Amino acid sequence: MVGVGYTLMCEQTGPKELVEQAVRAEQAGFDYLVISDHYYPWLDAQGHSPYAWSVLGAVAHATSRIKLMTYITCPIRRYHPAVVAQKAATIGVLSDGRFTLSLGAGENLNEHVVGAWPHVHQRHEMLEEALQIIRPLLDGDNLSYSGNHFEVPEAYLWDRPETPVPIAVAASGPHSVALVTEYADALVCDNPDAAVVRMYDEAGGTGKPRYGQAAICYGPDEDACRKTVHDQWRWAALNWTVKAELPGPESFVSASDHIRPEDIAQLVPCGPDLEAHVSAFQKYVDAGFTDVAFVQVGVEGQPMFLDWAQDELLPRLREL
Template identity: 45%
Template sequence: MTRYGYFLACEEHGPRELVEQARMAEQAGFSALWISDHFHPWNSEQGQSPFVWSVIGALSEATSLPVETAVTCPTVRLHPAVTAQAAATSAVQLGGRFRLGVGSGEALNEHIHGDRWPPAPIRLEMLEEAVQVMRLLFSGDEISHHGKHYTVENAQLYTVPDEPVPIDVSGFGPTATELAGRIGDGYITMAPSADSVARFRRAGGTTKPVQGGLKACWGPDREEAIRTAHRLWATEQLPGELNQVLPSPSHFEQATTQVPLEKVAENVPCGDDVDTHLKAITAYVDAGFDTVYVNQIGQDQRGFFDFYRAKVLPQLPD
């Protein structure tokens, strides 16, 4: 069965708004929550970036839905030992309804301490070691680790869930996707690519869950919805490695001046045509995804949830 979740965007909304959206998502019939983990928004128009672990604590009291970070970078800004403690506490708060989504990160969030931002192969190497460290800590045993990138001495998590926190790995390119298949408990990506799913399965993810996310902009005026999606999330349409290497929101604002409205209109379901939204989501189902998470761009969250509860979710395949 395919599940349908809601993707909470910390870049666009403050902590109280995110908690209220989680309540609305559950009421509308969504069955899971993703939440982004950023230090900065992608651009100043988005305008928010609360500390995700505080929001997760509030979500644990506001909703019965499972929650996952999409995604946390446990390599530079936060040491993997600290990330493991945050994830273990979140899993206890949520009664086991928590998964840790991880990725190799972006300079936008991770360079803030002044550390050199490493190239992609080193970032993936760091991610693999970070996952190893976190899994050791989830055991609840005292551990020491002296690796290539991380040192941990006499560290022990005393607050741990009954079962280790599942760690899902994000991947977009072939190398990251294969790493996800090899070390992840599941796979996270943001495009409905059957080829990526197959690559993940071949690399070791045979029976592991595959999760995908997409953005939509519901609204009664399609042209206005396209403009809103472009103003807030044209960054999604940037080519190559720009999302991983640009260091500040102002750089993203400069880069997205090169993204035409037409590209957003082609790639983001906008407006209130039910078939448009259904087509975008079922592309993930057809590609073999187990869970699909949808994020509504903009402020009209109530209208989006009413629309999906009444017209979209009932028509999606199980």
């Protein structure tokens, strides 16, 4: 059965409300939670960006069953990889082994706050070095590491869960899929891309988890949902090569000015139609994903969405 997740969107919700959403999502029957790890929102209209790891600690304490996952942490600029490993191990302990660390090469939007944003080729090198540091630390090794980008003279994690924290890595092509296969336990891909899943299988990922994320906007009024999606989610229509490079929310506002409500509504199902939202999920299932997390766009609709998910969406998905 495909796991169904719920996204804690730090860009659109404050920290206390995120913890409340996590508790309600567990009650509703979701299998896992993913949380975005950003310094800025994508657009000013979203209006939030609390520290994801503080929220995760509170969520780990406030929940008991539901699995937890970052989506996605960048370990190459804003955080040193050795510190990412320590944070992940601590959340693993606090959650009694419910946590998965998901990693990726990040975006300028969030990482430039501590210095210049590296070139894409350098970022990929840095991500591989980060994995070479994080993986052994989570496995309980004493680590000394000297790379082109990172130095770890000596490190050891004193508090770790009994089972090492699993690592998932975002991939979109052959190079990143190779990183997943060599260093990680699971694949992450933002699009229902069957080709990436096939590459992962061919590289040795058969039988391992593949995580995706489907954005929707449930609500009784389709037009109102479209306005919400255009106001808060139109940045998602941009190509990832653009999204990775823009430096701030004002840049995303400018870059997405040309996107109309009807354009973004083609990417994000809007309104009360259950089957339209199920279809967004099904695309990932058909592409070979094992776990799919919903993003409910818009902060105002979260309580209504969670009630609807418990009563209608999750029972329908269990039928698939």
